Amino acid sequence: MERTLAVEYECEAVIFDLFGTLVPAPSDAERSSAVREFAAAMEVGASIVASALGASWRVRHDGRLSSVEKVAAYLVSRCGAAESHVNDVETTLRRLALARLRADRSVFLVLDTLRRAGVRLALLSDASPEIAECWGRTPLASYFPTAVFSCEEGAIKPDPGLFARALEQLGVPAHRSLYCGDGGGDELTGARKAGIRALRVERRGGPAGLAFGERPWHGESVASVEAVPAVLTARRGR
Template identity: 60%
Template sequence: MRYPSTSPLAVNTHPIGEVPLGTSLRRSSAAPVPRPTAVILDLFGTLVAAPSAVERSAAAAEFAAVMRVSAEVVESALSGSWRARHDGQLRSTTEVAIHLAARCNASTACTDELEALLARLAHHRLRTDETLLHALDELRDRGVRLGLLSDASPDIAEVWRRSELAPHFDAVVFSCRAGAVKPDRQLFVAALGELRVAPIQTLYCGDGGGDELGGAERAGIRALRVARRGGMTGLAFGEIAWHGTAIPDVEALPSLLDRWGIDE
């Protein structure tokens, strides 16, 4: 889950809907853009709903009950530890639990219970819609290789294989395993390497948090914004104004690829 330490920035985008290919998705008529053979997808806010303020507060209350501290102390610890939990400083759910307990000045006796809570919340966070799973199946039926690239903490990475999303992906890159957070170029390069595709063959799709769309383009990958799953009130940070193509959700991707080049 993502607990930002800064306020989300305003995002300026094209209206979400059936839109023609934006500037990031096409070249001149003399050099048509090839249809993507691979799609790299963000996780939170793209495949699963971004957490709301209410969900954030509820999670903080659960952590507070386990550690016997106030919810305010937990909120501060989660916000202050975001980078350490996501950039590889902490390598396991156990280490995350120990780190949070220390930041909250909680007893080490609660570590096992805290670790179990982290795993349970992570599993819940990875639930998604059947319509999205069907869209992923459609993409793979069309021969498209799918990659996941996400800023994620070890608790998410450890429960990923047991999620209903995992079987749909050919490659997965989590920031906590790669040792960097978006928009670091090495994350996009790692995803391309795992998929064994070139940037020109690839489309990156995300809701825009963490300057991921700009990061993808700087790595030579065409980028596409999807409306934040769970609504624009979902928590995110580091957004940069986006003027390229936008679609309502991942479910729209199969039809977009089917008409690739027709709208140009």
Template identity: 55%
Template structure:
């Protein structure tokens, strides 16, 4: 679950996925090479999670979750939402190591009865499972990439409830590696996070394409790590929340579903 203390909405649409051919989509600056020095075709793709593989949560969804937390903790929705916002960094940078620790932390912040921690832990786990549900079109695209011999990894600023739920999601079987900020004790664009995913894939950065919606300054961070980077339009539409987004001088593809076509025509770049 991703509840940043501040947010930026990006008004994009996924309607172009089926109508905007990859050949017409200009690629990021990192992918534009001279004819003398051509980028080698990537053998691995690293993907962001929220806003890229699954929809970024909206303000409405955030408020609805806070209301559920409030019911469990017997506090007001305002208190619950304040606790979520104030604990965002602790939930994502490794200070909290499990869903149980997240629940206990939120209980303490809300001055709620300790006896409510178990129920809150169950709610956190259920919401995490719901957040990781993926579109069938995306799962088919991941399968196509895998059949083409591409290694896949997910790299996400994520809390322990998401990390704990990952292995039971429909997404997990499609990935060779998953790296979450709460497990590495670092958040995007920290070099340690990108180094961890490269180590997990055992691939040199020059053969890796990073794909994300741009939150957490991830695209520039990937380039600094030696990867190629391309922005994907934010999944979930214009109401999705983002944290730490910066301007991206490169170009974008419409959605993850466009990646197989992008890689199949890489030799033409």
């Protein structure tokens, strides 16, 4: 029965968001810890770093900074730190990126279930270069032959080009795909406008997790990624 799930439910592919969906959204505590680490690496005050990180979210994610080195140099400049600290900031960026990309065992079980069912999987994430660079070193990466990162595409959600890119790489039409995310970046509306069925999951890490560009959503919702296989199963009888 599992092998035919994708055909029976007219869902050949699931496109997943990353932060707040497969891995927890950053918490206030994590954000504060990262700020302290960057402040130590640059030998500047934590408040300066916090302001620079908040003000630079878009430029770090939309492709204008095309490498980890450029992100590090940008942050050093924004914080008024010495250029000699760029290497230390690069190292900190990569270390924090790997820490952020750890997923719960239950997430891997969901991905295993979908993959065994013949469902194609793709990732679509607003991400900065250190995330894109470190992605291939994580266990999650092996589940996603298709991974679309905003920093590599030169656009952030809900840009329609990102959804088109994911569908193109999947080789699956929009009406036979499902987008699953916590709603950051107005991604659910973006998916819907692209003709993809959108499913909201409660933010992994809790409602206080950091998210940008979230808007109200009145469409389909479930408690977590762990419920996605059941959602597909429930549609069988419709």
